[in-house]
Amino acid sequence: MRFEDFWYVVALSEQLTDKAVLARTVLDEWLVIFRDRKGNPIALQDRCIHRNSRLSLGKLQNGAIQCPYHGWTYNALGEVIAVPAEGPTKPCQQLTRQAISYPTKEQDGYVYVRLIRAEDQTEIKPFTMPYYRSAGWETVRVINRFQNTVTNCAENFIDIPHTASVHPGIFRSAKQQQLQMTVSRRQGTVTATYQKETTNLGWFSWFLNPRAEEIKHIDQFFMPNITSVEYAMGSHRRCFITSQSVPETAKSTLVYTDVTFNYGIWSKPARPFVRWTAQRIIQQDVAALKIQQETIAKYGERFTHTPVDTIHVLVESIRNAIAQNKDPCQLPDKTAEVTFWV
16 A cells, blocks of 8 residues: 555645646646546646646646647647647657546545556545535635645644644633543544543634533544544534645645534534634644744654554554555554543
8 A cells, every 4th residue: 555545635626627727746746637628637747748848837728738848738648639840630649648647536626636547546535525515514625735744734633732732712722621532543544532521612612512511522534644523512513624634745735624514503604703713723733833844854753752642653653554555454453541631
C-alpha cells in the first residue's frame, strides 16, 4: 500500500467550470485539472512532453488542453491530437506522444484524483462526507494551506489539549475539567470516544448545549488523511467537522474542511457564524503548526508523549506503515483508556 493508492481532493466542483484550467500539486506531482467536452474532470501531469512547458498555463479548446509554448494539444486521455508545426493533419497517436493521465472522480461537491495509472486501479473509494446536502443539514466549506505535514495536521485536528491554549475562549478554555477517552486503532482507523464532556465549548456553549448535558463526542482518523470530529448535543445540535489533508509537498498541506451541522430551525441563520468561527479557529491552528514545522526543521522531529497523546501515536503508526509500503489494516488492534484534564 502506498500514499498514491488513495484519492485526494484537487478542487471544489464549482471551481472546475467548463472553462477553468487549474494547477494543483499532490504528493509532489504537478497536475493540470480541467473538464472535457462531456463535463468530466480530467487530470494530466502538468508537463508538455514536447519541450516541458506547463500545460496549466495553456488554454482549453473543445475540452482539450493546448500547451502555451508550441501549441501541442492533448485530449482527455493525454493523447496529442494536434501539433501546429506539423500542419492541420491529425498526428499519429503513439505512446511517445501521450502525457501521463490519472483517474478522477467527482463526489460530494469535490473533484478527486488518484496518482496511479488506469490499469493499476483497485477498489478504493473517496471518503463519503457525512450528511452532505441531506435534508435539515447545512455545510460550510473552507480551504486553508498549512506549512506542515499531513500527519501533524491530522493530529492537530483531533487533539483536545491544545484547544484551551491555542483557541482560548472561542473553543474551550483552561478549566482543568477531568475527561475520559477511549481510543482504539482498528483496520486503518483511529477512534477516540470522550466521556464527561459538557459545557466547555467556548463562546457558543449557551447555544450548543444550553442544558449542560453530557456531549457525545467522537474523533476519528481514516487512513491516509481524513479526520472527522462529531459532536451531538441533543436531537437538534449535531455537528461534523471533516478535514481532508492533501499532501502537496513534504511540508505543505492543503486542507479542505467541511463543517456540516443540524441546528434545527437555526441551521441556515447560523451559517455565517459557523463560517467565521471555523475560519478563525483554523487560522490559529495554521499559525501554531507553522511554528511547529519551523522548530522541527531546526531540531528534528523529536516528540515526547504522555498517555493523552495515544491518539497521536496511533495516527503516526498508520501513516508510518503506508510510508513503508505496508497495509495499516494488518497492524494489531489496540485500545487504551485515558484520563486527562483540559
